[in-house]
Structure formats: structure tokens, C-alpha cells
Amino acid sequence: MRSPDDRATDTMSALNQLGAVTLMGLRNIPNRLGASLVVVISMACVVGVLVSILSMSSGFMRTMANTGRSDRAIILSQGALYEFASALSRDSARTIGDADGIRKTGDGKPIVSAEALAFVAVTKKSDGLDAFVALRGVSPEGFALRPEIKLTDGRMFNPGAHELIVGRAAQSGFEGFTVGSVVSLPDGDWTVTGAFESNSNAHESELIADSATVLSAMRANAFKSMTVMLDSPESFDRFKGALTSNPTLAVDVSRETEFLATQSKPLNDFLEVTAYVVGGIMGMGAMFGALNTMYSAVSSRTIEIATLRAIGFGSGAVVISVLVEALLLAVAGAVIGAGAAWIAFNGNLHTVGGLVFTLTVTPALVGLGFAFACALGLIGGLFPAIRAARLPISTALRAT
Amino acid sequence: MKYFPLIWAGLWRKPARTIFTLLSITAAFVLFGMLMGLNAGFANAIEQTRPGRLLVFPRFGGTLPLAYQEQLEKIDSVTLAAPLMGVGGFYRDPKNGILVVSRDQRSFKMWPEFPITDEQAQALIRTRTGAIVSTKLAGKYGWRVGDRIPIQSQIVQQDGSKVWTFDILAVVGDVPNLALGYMLGNFAYLDEGRQNGRGTVGFFGALVRDPAQADKASRAIDDHFSNGTVQTRTMPEKTVFQAALNNFIDIQFVTGAVIGATLFMLLFLTGNVMVQSVRERIPEFAVLKTIGFSDSGLLGLVLLEAAIPCLLGACAGLGLARIAVFSLPSGINLPLPAVTPVVFLAGIAIAVFVAAASGMLPALRVKRLNVVDALAGR
Numbered sequence: 001m002r003s004p005d006d007r008a009t010d011t012m013s014a015l016n017q018l019g020a021v022t023l024m025g026l027r028n029i030p031n032r033l034g035a036s037l038v039v040v041i042s043m044a045c046v047v048g049v050l051v052s053i054l055s056m057s058s059g060f061m062r063t064m065a066n067t068g069r070s071d072r073a074i075i076l077s078q079g080a081l082y083e084f085a086s087a088l089s090r091d092s093a094r095t096i097g098d099a100d101g102i103r104k105t106g107d108g109k110p111i112v113s114a115e116a117l118a119f120v121a122v123t124k125k126s127d128g129l130d131a132f133v134a135l136r137g138v139s140p141e142g143f144a145l146r147p148e149i150k151l152t153d154g155r156m157f158n159p160g161a162h163e164l165i166v167g168r169a170a171q172s173g174f175e176g177f178t179v180g181s182v183v184s185l186p187d188g189d190w191t192v193t194g195a196f197e198s199n200s201n202a203h204e205s206e207l208i209a210d211s212a213t214v215l216s217a218m219r220a221n222a223f224k225s226m227t228v229m230l231d232s233p234e235s236f237d238r239f240k241g242a243l244t245s246n247p248t249l250a251v252d253v254s255r256e257t258e259f260l261a262t263q264s265k266p267l268n269d270f271l272e273v274t275a276y277v278v279g280g281i282m283g284m285g286a287m288f289g290a291l292n293t294m295y296s297a298v299s300s301r302t303i304e305i306a307t308l309r310a311i312g313f314g315s316g317a318v319v320i321s322v323l324v325e326a327l328l329l330a331v332a333g334a335v336i337g338a339g340a341a342w343i344a345f346n347g348n349l350h351t352v353g354g355l356v357f358t359l360t361v362t363p364a365l366v367g368l369g370f371a372f373a374c375a376l377g378l379i380g381g382l383f384p385a386i387r388a389a390r391l392p393i394s395t396a397l398r399a400t
Numbered sequence: 401m402k403y404f405p406l407i408w409a410g411l412w413r414k415p416a417r418t419i420f421t422l423l424s425i426t427a428a429f430v431l432f433g434m435l436m437g438l439n440a441g442f443a444n445a446i447e448q449t450r451p452g453r454l455l456v457f458p459r460f461g462g463t464l465p466l467a468y469q470e471q472l473e474k475i476d477s478v479t480l481a482a483p484l485m486g487v488g489g490f491y492r493d494p495k496n497g498i499l500v501v502s503r504d505q506r507s508f509k510m511w512p513e514f515p516i517t518d519e520q521a522q523a524l525i526r527t528r529t530g531a532i533v534s535t536k537l538a539g540k541y542g543w544r545v546g547d548r549i550p551i552q553s554q555i556v557q558q559d560g561s562k563v564w565t566f567d568i569l570a571v572v573g574d575v576p577n578l579a580l581g582y583m584l585g586n587f588a589y590l591d592e593g594r595q596n597g598r599g600t601v602g603f604f605g606a607l608v609r610d611p612a613q614a615d616k617a618s619r620a621i622d623d624h625f626s627n628g629t630v631q632t633r634t635m636p637e638k639t640v641f642q643a644a645l646n647n648f649i650d651i652q653f654v655t656g657a658v659i660g661a662t663l664f665m666l667l668f669l670t671g672n673v674m675v676q677s678v679r680e681r682i683p684e685f686a687v688l689k690t691i692g693f694s695d696s697g698l699l700g701l702v703l704l705e706a707a708i709p710c711l712l713g714a715c716a717g718l719g720l721a722r723i724a725v726f727s728l729p730s731g732i733n734l735p736l737p738a739v740t741p742v743v744f745l746a747g748i749a750i751a752v753f754v755a756a757a758s759g760m761l762p763a764l765r766v767k768r769l770n771v772v773d774a775l776a777g778r
Contacts (some may be wrong), residue, residue: 034672034675037668041664041668042669053658080554081554084461087596117461118460121459121633129646130643131643185460218460274654277434278431278435281430282428282662284423284424284427285423285424285662285665285666286669288421288424288427289669292417293672295417295420
């Protein structure tokens with residue numbers, strides 16, 4: 001009968017073996033530095049590219065996530081897929097504002113904003129090409145609706161006048177939005193009276209002015225959309241039910257978070273597919289490189305490995321030592337790659353259409369890069385490790 | 401090429417190593433081909449725009465009144481103006497998004513690059529619910545001439561229905577700028593069928609008499625409508641394309657950076673393999689020198705040995721890229737990537753460069769080899 005102590009001793013000795021073989025392999029790396037560096041460099045390239053492209057998608061998604069709140073709802077005319085395609089009459093806007101489930105201000109006004117939209121052609125600072133920035137007209141309660149909007153510079157616009165305030169991101173991404181400058185709109189020039197920040201969300205890429213003034217300047221009589229603050233996230237269903245069952249209204253009601261998720265899906269999908277296709281193909285290249293390196297590492301250690309096996313080391317220890325070596329090289333590469341992506345791109349401004357956002361290298365992305373490098377390293381190490389374990393000891397020892 | 405067997409034997413000394421190297425190189429060139437192809441596709445799209453064709457948009461977003469068409473043609477420098485609008489929707493499943501783009505007498509003339517015969521064009525204009533679809537789109541859904549196609553749309557028709565039906569009159573060739581294909585419908589049906597927004601269009605195309613005066617004509621148009629119900633913003637088609645394509649992603653920067661990183665990686669991979677392979681065979685090279693191979697002959701031998709996998713991998717990779725670009729998943733109708741002869745030649749040139757750069761050091765080592773030392777294993 002073997003006692004638990006014996007089994008513990010067995011485990012200890014297996015661990016000791018493993019440690020000894022692995023250390024021996026790692027100490028040996030300087031002798032084949034060139035080949036090992038190849039794994040590090042190629043993994044760094046793959047992880048760097050993957051993380052850089054995905055930082056676009058994560059920056060974009062963070063901006064969108066900051067924009068939406070589950071206790072706000074957006075109302076568009078029935079069938080409109082995006083704000084600009086929608087039209088809500090003044091009557092509809094009034095009816096919606098009176099609906100149940102909307103939070104009220106201190107003096108009893110519903111917190112809603114019936115919004116007008118116009119697009120202003122601007123020049124991108126990055127490449128001098130054209131882009132369109134949204135001018136959003138908001139109702140007087142628009143700032144109670146979006147408390148995240150804070151003036152950072154200048155003063156608030158005067159509702160009756162041709163005045164507007166500009167988001168921080170729009171200011172840094174496009175030409176001509178300094179406080180005091182003028183923006184050309186349908187009936188003449190509008191003055192930029194201030195700049196605002198808004199929790200780094202999509203509104204920071206917009207211009208904001210008074211809804212009624214924008215509407216009359218556009219010679220339009222219908223709002224584009226309406227956003228309301230709900231009593232609580234749970235009152236959404238009640239609110240939506242009230243609007244959709246009202247025969248005088250033909251509207252679609254969505255939670256702001258869900259609406260934005262639908263809006264941002266195509267671009268996010270495109271960026272992710274690009275990242276995975278590019279990263280996947282590069283990763284294949286790097287994996288074959290790692291296979292080469294690890295095969296040559298095993299073959300340069302043939303005699304050493306055969307000797308260890310001959311004096312009683314298990315083949316498991318040998319397999320794991322090769323895998324550990326491949327993994328360590330891959331992880332070293334991932335550190336360099338993710339670090340380079342972070343230094344080069346994290347915080348950079350990027351413009352897609354009229355939206356300006358910062359590229360973001362999140363911990364999740366770095367984790368993904370590491371996981372990818374480890375997977376490639378494991379595959380690259382596995383087959384050479386199996387070969388090492390299967391080395392026929394006698395012939396290997398005779399080899400020169 | 402009598403030394404070819406010798407080079408070949410050198411390559412296959414360690415088959416696994418050569419195959420892995422070849423696969424690495426192939427993967428790198430698949431990526432190179434796809435990205436350069438994407439770039440070339442974008443460049444093509446911009447290149448193929450007509451210099452004398454302007455696009456007239458509503459200045460502050462929204463739509464333009466159809467009545468602007470006549471006014472546009474009255475402007476001195478404009479010879480033809482054609483409206484464009486579309487009905488968007490999907491076929492059977494919301495995933496199958498589709499945009500039916502309008503065509504009338506004028507817009508057929510405005511965009512003659514679509515491969516449509518006069519008879520087909522006239523048939524569409526005569527048939528209210530007619531449609532012309534491109535081969536790619538027809539192939540995707542198995543549509544044939546004579547089929548009646550329902551398109552689910554968010555745009556409500558006069559009778560309250562949201563299903564627009566189209567009779568396919570012709571299946572025609574694709575155009576490179578619309579990678580997912582296209583579908584054309586009768587302008588009158590699309591415009592008048594709508595419950596809301598009748599008589600408004602997305603934008604106009606305007607041909608100008610003198611392409612060299614395109615900028616001046618753009619200003620003339622915008623000035624003309626500066627007091628209109630809707631103000632316009634007119635730009636040459638090329639400017640619009642450039643802005644639209646770059647709006648999406650800075651394609652040149654992304655492709656440049658990715659290709660740079662890939663080549664950097666490739667140089668190390670192949671360089672390391674060449675160094676290893678030559679190191680193992682130093683005594684053999686010494687023997688070759690002893691039996692009379694010249695220094696520069698051996699240099700060439702090693703360089704060729706580096707060049708073969710590079711060139712094979714490049715050809716395989718570029719070939720695969722050519723196939724792969726057509727199966728890229730994309731919900732967005734971007735220009736078709738084109739692995740053009742130029743892209744192919746650039747790939748081959750880079751393969752030669754990689755071969756030279758990775759083979760040069762080991763080749764020089766072999767060239768300078770001291771026979772006595774090498775044979776003695778020193």
C-alpha cells in the first residue's frame with residue numbers, strides 16, 4: 001500500500017523534474033538567441049497589429065456606450081432606421097412629452113428634448129478631407145436630460161440667437177470650431193459661444209444649439225427625434241406601450257442603449273472582422289515561424305534531452321519544458337507588441353464620418369492579444385515537444 | 401540551370417523547415433495581396449470617377465426637391481442633371497439588406513458605366529415595377545429574368561404596404577465600385593409609390609460642359625440655390641468618393657502599417673532560417689569550394705536558395721489573395737479589391753527583396769569561407 005505521503009513525494013519529484021528540465025532549456029536560450037528572438041519579434045508584430053486595429057473598435061464602442069443610458073428612451077417616426085430619416089411633428093412631440101413614465105424637473109416640466117438635426121460640412125484636421133458634423137437642436141430641458149454635458153469654455157448659447165456650442169471632440173477633430181468663430185448655416189452665420197465636454201461620448205462630436213431656432217433656420221417644421229428621461233429604467237415598457245398604443249402617433253420607441261447598439265453594429269463588425277482576418281493571417285505566419293524555431297531548439301538539444309530521458313526523466317517533463325519555452329517566448333512578444341500598440345495608438349484621435357473618438361487599448365484587448373500569442377506559441381511548441389518526447393534514446397545519444 | 405538539383409537538394413535537406421518557411425511566406429503574401437488589393441480597389445474607384453460629373457447634395461442634410469432638376473439644367477455650364485434616390489430594405493431576411501437605386505431616362509445617361517443596353521434601359525423605363533439586377537446579386541439569391549421579387553422596406557407605400565415588388569427584366573454585369581452588386585428600379589415607381597416624401601431625392605448628378613471648369617460650375621450651382629428652399633453643396637464626384645472612402649477608415653495608413661509589420665516579421669523569419677540552414681552545411685560548402693566552385697558562384701547558390709521559397713510563397717500567397725478577396729465578409733458595399741498586375745509585380749519585387757536581405761549575410765559568409773578552417777570544423 002502506498003501512503004498519501006508517497007504520492008505527495010511522487011508529485012514533488014515530478015515537479016522537480018519539470019523544473020529542472022525547463023530551467024535547463026531556458027538557460028540554453030542564449031545559445032540559440034537568434035531563433036528565439038524570431039518568435040518574440042513575430043509575436044510582437046502579430047499582437048501589435050491585432051491590438052492596434054481592435055483599439056479602434058474598442059474606442060468607438062466605448063464612445064457609444066458612454067452615450068446611452070438605460071433610463072433614457074429615443075423616439076423616431078415609425079420605420080426610420082436612423083435619426084435623420086425620422087420626422088416628428090410638433091403635435092406628436094407634445095403628445096409624447098405628456099406621456100406617462102417621464103421624469104419631471106423640480107418645477108414639474110417633463111425632462112424631454114425634441115431635437116432638430118442639420119449637417120454642417122467641415123474639414124478634417126487629420127487629412128484635410130470633407131466630413132459632416134451634426135448640429136443638434138435641443139429643447140430647453142435638453143441639458144437636464146443630458147446632465148453629462150458640461151460647458152468647459154466660453155458661455156452657453158442664447159436660445160433665440162444664431163449661436164451654438166461645440167463638443168470637445170469636434171473641436172479637436174475639425175477645422176474652424178474655436179470659441180468665437182462663425183459657422184455657416186442656412187440663414188447666415190452662427191457664432192460658436194462655448195465648448196463642452198460630455199463624458200467622452202458621441203455628443204462631443206456634435207454642435208448643440210436651440211431646437212426651435214435650428215428648426216426655423218432649416219425652414220423645417222418637423223423635429224427629427226425625441227429623447228426622454230424615464231422615471232426609472234423599469235418604466236420603459238409602460239412608456240413604450242403608452243406611445244405605441246396611441247392611435248395619433250406612428251412612432252418607434254427604443255431604449256437609448258439599444259438604439260445606439262444597433263446604430264454602431266455595422267461599423268464595429270467591420271472593424272472586428274478586419275482585425276481578426278488580418279491578425280489571423282499574420283498569426284498563421286508567426287505560428288509557422290514558431291514551429292521552425294521550436295523544432296530547431298529541440299534538435300539542438302537532442303543529446304541533452306536523450307541524456308535526461310536515459311537517466312530517468314519522464315517524457316511529460318520534456319514535453320512541458322518545450323511548451324513552457326515556446327509560451328515564454330510568445331508572451332515576451334505579446335508584451336512588446338501590446339506595449340508598442342499602447343504607446344503608439346492609445347489616446348490617439350480617430351475620425352469616422354462625423355464622429356471623433358480616441359483609440360483605446362483596454363486591458364481586455366491586451367488580454368486578448370496575450371491569449372492569441374499563447375495559443376500560437378502552444379501550437380508552435382506542441383509538435384516539436386512531441387517529437388522531443390518520442391526521441392528514441394539510443395539513436396539520439398549516438399547522434400553527433 | 402544545371403545547379404538547380406543542388407539548390408533543390410539543399411532546400412529539402414530539412415523538409416519540415418522548408419515547408420514551414422514556405423507557409424509563413426505564403427501567409428504574409430496573402431495579407432499583402434489582400435491589403436494592397438483593397439488599396440488598389442479604392443484607388444480604382446477614385447480613378448474611374450468622371451471629371452465632368454458633379455454631385456449635388458442638400459447642404460445641411462435631408463433631401464432635395466425633384467424640381468431642382470429643371471433648374472439645374474438651366475444653369476449655363478450644366479448640360480444634364482439626373483436625380484437619384486433609393487428604396488432600402490431587405491429580401492426575406494433582415495440580414496439580406498438591399499438598396500434599389502432609381503433610374504430614369506436621364507440617370508441612365510448620367511451613369512453610362514453600368515453595362516446596360518439601350519433596350520434594357522427602355523424596358524425599365526416602360527415597366528413601372530421593373531428591375532435590373534447585377535449578376536452577383538442575382539446569383540446570391542438565385543433570381544432569374546421574369547422573377548417577381550418582394551423587398552421588405554421601411555418606406556411605406558401609398559396603400560400602406562411596406563412590401564415593394566419588382567419584376568426582374570434583365571440580369572447585367574457588375575461594376576467594380578459596388579462589390580456586393582446592385583439593383584436598379586424605375587424612378588417613377590420608387591418616387592411616386594411612397595406615402596411620404598414624394599418628389600424629393602437624395603442627390604443629383606450634374607454633367608458640366610467643361611470638366612476643367614468643374615469647380616467653377618460647382619460654385620455656380622450652389623450660388624444659384626443659395627436662396628432656394630433647400631441649399632445645395634456641389635462637389636466633383638472624385639472629391640465625394642475620396643471623402644466617403646476615407647471617412648470609413650484611413651485605408652492607406654492601416655494597410656501601410658500592417659504591411660510594414662508583416663514584412664518586418666517575414667524578414668526575421670526567413671533570415672533566421674537561412675542563417676541556420678547555411679550554418680549546418682558549412683563543411684559541405686567547403687567541399688564545394690574544394691572541388692572548384694568559385695566564391696561568387698556559391699554566393700549566388702545561397703541567394704537562389706533563399707529566393708526559391710520567397711518567390712514560390714509570394715506567388716501562392718498572391719494567388720490565394722486573389723481568391724480570398726472575393727469571399728471577404730462585408731456588409732458594406734465598398735469598391736471591389738483588385739489584385740491587379742501592379743499589385744502582383746509589387747509583391748514579386750518585395751519577395752526578391754526579402755530573399756536578398758535574408759540570404760545576403762549567410763551568402764557572404766559562404767563566399768568568404770576559408771576552406772581549410774571549415775573542413776577542419778573550426
